[in-house]
Amino acid sequence: MSKAPVHPNHRLQRDYPAKVRFCPLCGGSMAPRLILPDNVTRKVCDACGFVHFPGPKLVAGCLVIDHGKVLLLRRGIEPARGKWTFPGGYVDLGENAADAALRETREEVGMRVELGSVLGVLGDTANPSLTLVVYLARPLDYPAMTSEEATEVQFFAPDEIPWSELAFPTTVDALTAWIANARKRD
Incomplete structure (x- = not known):
């Protein structure tokens, strides 16, 4: 007897x-x-x-950069529903982090991207059960689209980022590192 498919409760997953x-x-x-x-x-x-x-648990994501702006999505699921972050999610068993970052970006915002360098490997002291690998990426196709996981998508210049509405400490850390790196190159 088969059971109906389920959506994972990501808030509950954080209890592991x-x-x-x-x-x-x-x-x-x-x-x-x-x-x-x-x-x-x-x-x-x-x-x-x-x-x-x-x-x-390993998480991978992309800071999709285009003309000096970063793509953020408004989360459609818990945790942090309604807050802004970048595309990303759990790395599946047997999957490498780069492939997971590409897959999550495609699933969440419908974009194919080309990965650049690793921006950083980040930990969250509030949630030590997660480690996040963040890649810089550039879009290969447009436009970014909404999904069940991303109710809104938008590119932000550094001075337009909605800092008070960001989803996670690692979102803040990644965006702060991106801005610092961009300033070093200027």
Whole structure:
């Protein structure tokens, strides 16, 4: 019997790995235990002994730049629905970050882009379960389109960016780095 497709609850996804309660191997309950020789506490399965070593989820995105302006989208989904950010999302298992950045840009704003250099690899102290790889990119086709994930799309010059309406600390960090790099080249 097949079940209906679902939309992932991205707010809930951010609870991983902090709220893991059951072993992914045997389903047994997990409890914090001291792990030697590192002397760190990790969740350990009471039944099979599996140790959960959490690592960050990788996210990849593009700052699409055209004539000195950056493409931002207004988020249509949680978290941060209604706030501005750049195209990006989770890297799938077996996918590299560059391919994920291209895929997410196409899915969210309907644009094919050409990747340039890596702008940076960013962490978010408010959400340490994510690490973000941000690429600079240039558009190969127009126009950017809206989608379920992007209710509005717009190019912004640095002095037009809606700073008080940005979605995440990493959005601020990436845009700040882009502006600083652009000023160095001028």
